[in-house]
Every structure is written in C-alpha cells, then in structure tokens.
Amino acid sequence: MKSVFLKLVAGSFVLIGLSTVPAVAQPEEAMFGKALFVENCAACHGADGMGSGPVSALFAEQPRDLRVLSKKNNGIFPFSEVYQSINGRREIAGHGTTDMPVWGDLFMVDAGPSTFHPGVNAEEIVQGRILSLVYYLQTIQE
Template sequence: MRHTILVVSLTVLSTFGGAQAQDAGVGGALFAQYCATCHGTDAMGDGPLNDLMTTKAPDLTGLSARNDGSYPMLEVIHIIDGRTGLRGHGGPMPTYGSVFDDEHGQSGSGDYSAILETRGRILSLAMFLESIQQ
C-alpha cells in the first residue's frame, strides 16, 4: 500500500509544473541550503554545527549500506517531513515539511499547489540522498 501511495505521489508530482520532483539536482541545492550545516557538504555527518550537537548528525551516504543495500526511501521521506519524531541536538530535527510550508505562507491552508510543492521538495531531497549512497 505504501509503495502504491509513493508511486501515485511521484506520478502526480511529475505532472505539475515548477521544479521536477525527480531532479536530484534540486535536492542537492536544498541539501546545501538546509542540511549541510549539520550533515556536512558531503553528507558524511561532519557539518560545522555537529560540534554543538549532543546527538551527532549521521553519515547520510551510508543509508543503503545500513539497510542491507536497499535505500529506505519512505523512511527518509518521513524523517525529512517530520513524521518520525527523530530527535537530534537535544531537540527534534527540523521538520522540513513545515519549513517548506511556512516559506509559502501556506501552513495549514489546504492550498494543494503549495502542498504538492512541499512534497516535491521533500522528495527531491530524498532522491538526492539516494543518488549519493556509497
């Protein structure tokens, strides 16, 4: 069922204009802007804020290796959008679903184009991370 929802979401997101959700380059730019300060520019967990965190940021290039060679796409999406409640540096990791919603001034508005853009950005980040697995 989850796989079906992901496939439908990918299809819907690829149909709409704007940045293509399938573009790992978009995800790379988002990673540099939002994630590199903790996870490092190379996503190996060595960002400049890591020294200030009580729980160190993980190496994101080994997600597949730590999951028996399979990239955990849905889990990564849930961590990025905040559904897992993952905690880091003494508090929750920023949940980028709400950050991206707030950037549009659409948080909780029900505006479907903003919701689709937010989901596309989250998917772009997840696809970028998939592209850098070692």
C-alpha cells in the same frame, strides 16, 4: 518550469506511494535536491552528507552519515523512512520533536500564499521538495 516540475514530482508521489521504492532520480531532480540539501541540511550533515557539518560539534549525538543509509539497510535505500524523517513524521533527536522540528515549517512558509504556483497547492510543493531531497540522498549512497 519549476512549478511544472514540482507538480510532476508531487503527482508521482501520489502514484507511487511511500510503500514502494521509486526509480533513481533523474539529473534535474537530484540537482534541485542537492541545492535544497546544501541550503537546509549541510550545516549539520555536511555538504558531503557525512555528518560533519559546521554545527555538528554542538550535538550530543553526531548527525548521521547520510551516504550509508543503503549500506545499513541491506543495500536497499530506505526511501519511505528517509521521506518520513524529512517531513517530520519520524522523530529524530537532533531535529526536535515531530510537532515542531527545528526546520519544520520552512518549506511550507516558502510555498505560502505569497508565492505564485498556478495549479499547485502548497502541500504539493512541500512534497515535491521533500521528494527532491530524498532522490538526492539516494544518489549519494556508497
């Protein structure tokens, strides 16, 4: 079931492209994205996305409050920018360089050859996970 979901999400990525703003996430996508967020992002951004995670005090610059991305972008969720920030194409000081973000290869290792996903390659799995995170972040906007 999860591999079918990931394939559909990856397929939707190709169809919609990054230049358009997709519809709001469905509950299943948002739930998967929330789980990924808690596992991978909450240490810095906090479980609520406000930027006050347990390690946030270690940064010279406070992690961003992810609930106000739309508010700071004239009420429009910056889908493409958020996607690029997560996948490493957009440099963010706290994440390290775009060559090797602190969390850079996590999703790719997870989707590697030891994981069996019939008909879905590792890059599609990574894209699906990133899209799920972006969809989740879209649902927590104020």
